[in-house]
Amino acid sequence: MSNNNISRHISGQFNIELEAIRTHVLAMGGLVERQLTDALHAIHYQDLDLAKQVIKEDHKVNSMEVSIDEACTRIIAKRQPTAGDLRLVMAIIKTITDLERIGDVADSIARTTLENFTNQQQPFLVSLEALGRKAARMLHDVLDAFARMDVEAAMKVYRSDDDLDREYEAIVRQLMTYMMEDPRSIPNVMKVMWAARAIERVGDRCQNICEYIIYFVKGKDVRHTNREEMEKLLK
């Protein structure tokens, strides 16, 4: 076998392995997305069975993180990727950390669901709905952008976090008003407050994933740069 053939062979095998990892990441993303939407559905409709199921499934997200991480370390040690291939592996290692944390958010919302809210407290929970829908949308869209490594789509998700932040600020104000009007409601409203905060953080995690997509495609680390610089990069 000529050297050339060997290198083609290695590269072919490498691509198969890398593709397997990427598929695994997309499966993990799909699971996390389902966990999040289920948790949001559970808290909104007070569906305790669904909440319990989300809590039960969380370990699957965790073990996917660990096994993808292992696969990434293995491919680096065995195949010694460079340039774009290495950037993809690095982007994957970081992406799964954020996905796992979004999984934790789903788990924590599910646990809040089990806290036995009374009928009077339903309005607090309802206020989470629009926020949750926006966060779930961001997650869906960033996973889509990741699957296609589409920088434009990633940038669109990135920008949409402003919208989520505004919604979050509005909810915080509303919940503070509830608490001031009826101090006895404070312990329960606080639970909803934590849930709102957790959902808002999903947006930040999605923004992180956008940055990894840009890092992979453009070869530039855009974390901690401002929005204008990011936009310029895409022109």
Place this chain on the structure above:
Amino acid sequence: MSNNNISRHISGQFNIELEAIRTHVLAMGGLVERQLTDALHAIHYQDLDLAKQVIKEDHKVNSMEVSIDEACTRIIAKRQPTAGDLRLVMAIIKTITDLERIGDVADSIARTTLENFTNQQQPFLVSLEALGRKAARMLHDVLDAFARMDVEAAMKVYRSDDDLDREYEAIVRQLMTYMMEDPRSIPNVMKVMWAARAIERVGDRCQNICEYIIYFVKGKDVRHTNREEMEKLLK
């Protein structure tokens, strides 16, 4: 030059580069530790100048994260580390993410400091002191464990998070009582509540770093395993 000499040469050069990265991580850890203690001092003593300085310095933490990350990717591409060397690089990549987030906590506490609390609100801020001291201690100790890659010390830090969690729960109860007794205090108490939450999260981040130390030394990913399994590993 014999092959043997070359390999010794490469490995020597590799060690120098890896050592430089490790030193850089320790410097980043030192900076983050100072940022956190300064922020805690600032909020406790209402030192607005110190708070502004913490906010101003945050970009240094960020750029250290980016440059260490770059150095790690470069060393992987150029030196193709395997086994323990690769695990160290991986542990570093993950550690700096958590350090940067602790830097964000310092920044956010500093921003809370600037919110102009009145004298009556001082008791809320004072309640953060013991919590902050415990979190700063954990960070100090985990950086020390990281510098020596000392698994026993890491495990000790890991366990101490229980203590931080208990302190946090007590503060939350206390702050809720304040709010219920004086609903007008709610907006300001909420700011302290967020700060307490952020400080409590520092403990979780330190626990993550403990897990990376164990991963490097023992070659086993202990995330998402329970405490008993971790303890068994160290026997």
